[in-house]
Amino acid sequence: MVSTNQSSNKSQVLSDLPPYIYGTTRLGDEKIPFEERVSVARAAMQEVDWFHTSHTYGSALQVLRAAFDQDRAGVPKLIVKIGWSHAGEIREVIHQNIDPLGLDGLELGQLCLSGSLAEDYANGGECYEVFSRIKQEGLVNRFVLEVFPWSSEVALQALRAGYPEGIVDGYIFYLNPLQRFTSNELWDMLVMRDEPIIAMRTVSGGNIHKLRDVPGYAWKPYLQERAVEVAPIFERSGIQSWTEFCVRFAHGFPQVRATVGATSHLENFKEFLTAAEKIKLLPRDIQDEIIQLQYRWSDELDVKAEPWTM
Numbered sequence: 001m002v003s004t005n006q007s008s009n010k011s012q013v014l015s016d017l018p019p020y021i022y023g024t025t026r027l028g029d030e031k032i033p034f035e036e037r038v039s040v041a042r043a044a045m046q047e048v049d050w051f052h053t054s055h056t057y058g059s060a061l062q063v064l065r066a067a068f069d070q071d072r073a074g075v076p077k078l079i080v081k082i083g084w085s086h087a088g089e090i091r092e093v094i095h096q097n098i099d100p101l102g103l104d105g106l107e108l109g110q111l112c113l114s115g116s117l118a119e120d121y122a123n124g125g126e127c128y129e130v131f132s133r134i135k136q137e138g139l140v141n142r143f144v145l146e147v148f149p150w151s152s153e154v155a156l157q158a159l160r161a162g163y164p165e166g167i168v169d170g171y172i173f174y175l176n177p178l179q180r181f182t183s184n185e186l187w188d189m190l191v192m193r194d195e196p197i198i199a200m201r202t203v204s205g206g207n208i209h210k211l212r213d214v215p216g217y218a219w220k221p222y223l224q225e226r227a228v229e230v231a232p233i234f235e236r237s238g239i240q241s242w243t244e245f246c247v248r249f250a251h252g253f254p255q256v257r258a259t260v261g262a263t264s265h266l267e268n269f270k271e272f273l274t275a276a277e278k279i280k281l282l283p284r285d286i287q288d289e290i291i292q293l294q295y296r297w298s299d300e301l302d303v304k305a306e307p308w309t310m
């Protein structure tokens with residue numbers, strides 16, 4: 001296990017990201033009236049200048065378009081999922097996102113790679129030229145690589161060979177008290193190299209006690225089981241708000257530039273904002289205890305899981 005950072009010149013990379021980024025999945029929920037979702041998006045635009053989104057999030061882009069059109073000067077910078085399995089489709093996916101939003105380009109492209117595109121990335125193939133050209137054209141200003149336990153090997157292989165240097169600025173994955181979605185080997189490498197990280201799913205899908213106690217609230221049984229393990233640690237911390245605990249946990253890693261959390265409720269949104277205002281590190285023993293759990297979970301379950309099963 002690696003616990004110290006190598007000093008490097010990476011500290012400025014992605015340092016313009018705010019500590020909290022508004023995630024937009026809940027804007028795609030058709031059960032909530034359209035106008036209500038637009039007003040949440042408008043409120044988020046007033047407070048946060050970076051959003052995370054994807055054309056795959058139901059009607060989220062329609063909601064965002066309506067919100068953006070009410071205040072084009074207030075349009076946030078976006079992190080958007082782009083990919084997927086061959087280099088030729090990347091531009092199309094970018095346009096599937098920017099065209100509905102009436103934008104010319106993206107600030108940050110989240111590279112979601114699979115199939116032959118992932119192989120190409122691991123082996124230093126032509127995708128890097130494609131990414132560079134897209135950057136030069138200003139279609140996407142910067143890239144981060146999305147990582148899952150089952151795709152950690154691709155990231156590791158490329159990183160060891162130095163292929164992403166100067167083209168891909170950092171890594172984005174689930175990182176919250178119940179999930180750290182990289183293999184242990186990749187995690188150690190990212191920490192050692194001081195690679196910039198964007199942590200996703202701030203509160204791990206909801207309140208810890210609900211995740212633990214309400215049947216079906218956790219979308220997979222392993223999350224409920226992890227909530228059983230983490231709840232006593234959270235309670236011991238004395239922190240009242242799960243959101244605050246989670247924001248402090250994510251930012252307990254100096255590599256983490258931002259945490260991405262979603263909500264359709266203004267009061268929950270305010271909780272994210274308050275938590276991100278003045279972030280204090282968690283007590284060392286609390287942070288370390290969860291880090292230890294995450295090393296175990298990674299080996300026991302995450303790296304053995306079939307893609308997309310967790």
Ligand SMILES: NC(=O)c1ccc[n+]([C@@H]2O[C@H](COP(=O)([O-])OP(=O)(O)OC[C@H]3O[C@@H](n4cnc5c(N)ncnc54)[C@H](OP(=O)(O)O)[C@@H]3O)[C@@H](O)[C@H]2O)c1
Nearest residue numbers: 023024025052201202203204205206260261262263264268
């Ligand atoms: N592969 C990917 O790229 C990927 C995958 C997953 C997520 N993401 C990004 O990360 C964002 C966040 O992920 P996520 O939505 O899965 O996880 P999350 O932010 O950890 O959890 C959001 C859920 O928690 C609830 N919630 C938020 N604050 C709460 C509070 N104070 N009390 C109780 N419940 C609360 C929200 O419900 P309410 O609406 O009721 O508040 C929502 O159901 C997404 O919007 C997306 O942008 C990306």
